[in-house]
Amino acid sequence: MQDKALVFDLDNTLYYDGDSEVEKKENAKIVNFLKQKLHLSVAKAHNFMSDARSRGLYDVDAVTPDMPFTKREFMDNVCDVDVGFLPRNERLNQLLRELPQRKFIITDGISKRVRAVLSSIAVDEDNFEGIFDGHDMNYVFKRNPQAFEMFLQKYNLRAKDCVLFEDSLVNLQTAKKLGFTTVLISPEKTRDYPFVDKYFSDIVTALEDLTK
Ligand SMILES: [Mg+2]
Structure with missing residues (x-):
């Protein structure tokens, strides 16, 4: 090697x-983003987020095929979480x-x-x-x-x-x-x-x- x-x-x-803090922050961002962009309830946005996560880390397009936002917009939003505690x-x-x-x-x-x-x-x-x-x-x-x-x-x-x-x-x-x-x-x-x-x-x- x-x-x-x-x-x-x-x-x-x-x-x-170890406490999956980054992932939890990302999940909250995904829920918030989908709620706003797709005009969903928090519960529904949460289901979409879980669905997307179960398919792959950022597979939002698999669960929201007609999504009114770009993948770039989605990624830039959800990955931008505070990691200053690391x-x-x-x-x-x-x-x-x-x-x-x-x-x-x-x-x-x-x-x-x-x-x-x-x-x-x-x-x-x-x-x-x-x-x-x-x-x-x-x-x-x-x-x-x-x-x-x-x-x-x-x-x-x-x-x-x-x-x-x-x-x-x-x-x-x-x-x-x-x-x-x-x-x-x-x-x-x-x-x-x-x-x-x-x-x-x-x-x-x-x-x-x-x-x-
Ligand atoms: Mg990794």
Whole structure:
């Protein structure tokens, strides 16, 4: 793994939100957004939000096909939540500084959120050569191989030369099929998965392993 580009998911990978505060804030934003745009009751908007979430993180178009708003508008609104409570992680920044590999962030969310998170956890943005977000992948999202293919093309990378650090099993499965080396970041490991090459409880432990 030493000579591969390091590709990081953002949420629950570069930081861990054990109480799902970010997700709760996002859900409240989704409900509010759908309530206003579709003139729904809170209860109905809540059902739409749960439906969209159960299909995939931001799959609002699957449940509101004639939506009177753009996906960009939706994403910009719901991903713009306060993440200032996330704690500083100086050790992570130090490790990123020390590791010589090329580094990227790929997120289904938006780059504005990435910058807010990095600022809150005290990780310098210039550790990363690129941030590839939901807008860049045209909202197909990482569970679809096209999202990773667009990322690889943009930065002229080959999947076999990349390691993906992710908490989402479905995203890891997609990346593995394309040829990525895959690292599961999760505080609890339940079992072995054929599409997971390595497992670590958190990102700092994973990167410390790379320095050995
Ligand atoms: Mg994640």
